[in-house]
Amino acid sequence: MKKRDKPEILITNDDGIEANGIHVLIELLQPYANLLVVAPDRGQSAMSHAITMNTPLHLKKKKEEEGLEVYTCNGTSVDCIKLAVNELRRGNPPDYIFSGINHGTNSSISIIYSGTMAAALEGSIHGISSVGLSVVDYSPDADFSIAKAYIPKIFDTLQQNGHSAKVCLNINFPKIELAEVKGIKVCRQARSRWVEEYDKRTDPHNREYYWLTGKFHNYEPDATDTDDWALRNNYISIVPVQFDFTAHEKINDLKILEL
Amino acid sequence: MKKRDKPEILITNDDGIEANGIHVLIELLQPYANLLVVAPDRGQSAMSHAITMNTPLHLKKKKEEEGLEVYTCNGTSVDCIKLAVNELRRGNPPDYIFSGINHGTNSSISIIYSGTMAAALEGSIHGISSVGLSVVDYSPDADFSIAKAYIPKIFDTLQQNGHSAKVCLNINFPKIELAEVKGIKVCRQARSRWVEEYDKRTDPHNREYYWLTGKFHNYEPDATDTDDWALRNNYISIVPVQFDFTAHEKINDLKILEL
Numbered sequence: 155m156k157k158r159d160k161p162e163i164l165i166t167n168d169d170g171i172e173a174n175g176i177h178v179l180i181e182l183l184q185p186y187a188n189l190l191v192v193a194p195d196r197g198q199s200a201m202s203h204a205i206t207m208n209t210p211l212h213l214k215k216k217k218e219e220e221g222l223e224v225y226t227c228n229g230t231s232v233d234c235i236k237l238a239v240n241e242l243r244r245g246n247p248p249d250y251i252f253s254g255i256n257h258g259t260n261s262s263i264s265i266i267y268s269g270t271m272a273a274a275l276e277g278s279i280h281g282i283s284s285v286g287l288s289v290v291d292y293s294p295d296a297d298f299s300i301a302k303a304y305i306p307k308i309f310d311t312l313q314q315n316g317h318s319a320k321v322c323l324n325i326n327f328p329k330i331e332l333a334e335v336k337g338i339k340v341c342r343q344a345r346s347r348w349v350e351e352y353d354k355r356t357d358p359h360n361r362e363y364y365w366l367t368g369k370f371h372n373y374e375p376d377a378t379d380t381d382d383w384a385l386r387n388n389y390i391s392i393v394p395v396q397f398d399f400t401a402h403e404k405i406n407d408l409k410i411l412e413l
Numbered sequence: 414m415k416k417r418d419k420p421e422i423l424i425t426n427d428d429g430i431e432a433n434g435i436h437v438l439i440e441l442l443q444p445y446a447n448l449l450v451v452a453p454d455r456g457q458s459a460m461s462h463a464i465t466m467n468t469p470l471h472l473k474k475k476k477e478e479e480g481l482e483v484y485t486c487n488g489t490s491v492d493c494i495k496l497a498v499n500e501l502r503r504g505n506p507p508d509y510i511f512s513g514i515n516h517g518t519n520s521s522i523s524i525i526y527s528g529t530m531a532a533a534l535e536g537s538i539h540g541i542s543s544v545g546l547s548v549v550d551y552s553p554d555a556d557f558s559i560a561k562a563y564i565p566k567i568f569d570t571l572q573q574n575g576h577s578a579k580v581c582l583n584i585n586f587p588k589i590e591l592a593e594v595k596g597i598k599v600c601r602q603a604r605s606r607w608v609e610e611y612d613k614r615t616d617p618h619n620r621e622y623y624w625l626t627g628k629f630h631n632y633e634p635d636a637t638d639t640d641d642w643a644l645r646n647n648y649i650s651i652v653p654v655q656f657d658f659t660a661h662e663k664i665n666d667l668k669i670l671e672l
Contacts, residue, residue, distance in 0.1 A: 212622050237623065308670060
């Protein structure tokens, strides 16, 4: 593996290369690292861990300057990570992956739908320390003041404490004023779900169609050790995440199925 | 909730309504239950937990007969579950969700990319007992003999043991002769990843493009309590799954991040 003077960070997102959030992230991290940006060429939100198997993938180099290479890709966020790690940096993986900054929440159950967090999880599957970042604000003009104030500190702490090879983090920033932030809570994913209400309409050709809408429901609103509680109470939430779906505690009970 | 003479099973898949696997499943379960089929109108493989937010969704009724209703949808497998539960059966959810039978493996890390298993997980998020089914054979003409022999027994055991409201199962059938099957193993997801090799080509217009290909790598091939080991050793694998991504054991260690 090539020795580098600075760490290399691979950056992607799911809102696409045109979104403000990824440009804030590039600007924030450039003083600390060499950056390889590989981002979707259009919005790929709510694509979860989808990968592109039946369409050819294209990579376009958009920029190459000292400490910053930028590519776009016609695939999903996970495709971006796979192409970067397996093709652009084969045998020479980046030191970190930072995914975001997403416009909208990835806390609680939203992690399962998120392309931003899927990219971070994919990095983690590849053994790379990965961080997904989101501001709880869906606006294209979301305010990134809190993210700007805290991301350098978080990166610094990770580096100093040698956790680089071991973590995958889901970080969400609340939608409040910077002065109102009470600090960071390291916490767990709240038990929750989206309650869907489909908006049913009729098109000009008399065909019915549906728009997905939904309301977030937390089953445990008073549990103070969850990400949703932290965000509602003016904390930044950090949930360490993993990709083992096994319900280990149910294995013994289900041995009755061993027919 | 309406009383029914038979349980109702919601069926979907990610290979689309034309695939053989879903028709095998319909035929297998029809004697035991009323079936509501809501399946993608085309292949939606490897779409993971993707949902459709920026395109209107259409449901088309294809069949309605005693004990069997069939719809197709232009969205993903998870869209199918959400539309079925929130629109077609609002306030009157199905008793079970069966997703599949997928052509190809969903064992080990493949669960994270799978639309089949995403549909089962979405059912579980809604509190419905859900089962994802897959034969380890990518062929459109995959042999379903083992699935046919075991699915009714598995369904029967689940019903008799009252586990209906509590499980989400990832079931994979090995690609061997029925007579060679040693039985079922209830096990955990193997630690593993796909090692990608991109097939890089040049199109007639001299542009480079990539096809995703990959090889499965198991980090713990000798661990006898994993799904990958079970399948390689002629067992049907059943992994109970859940959707909490929190790495609980890392929370304390990461309190250093509470800046």
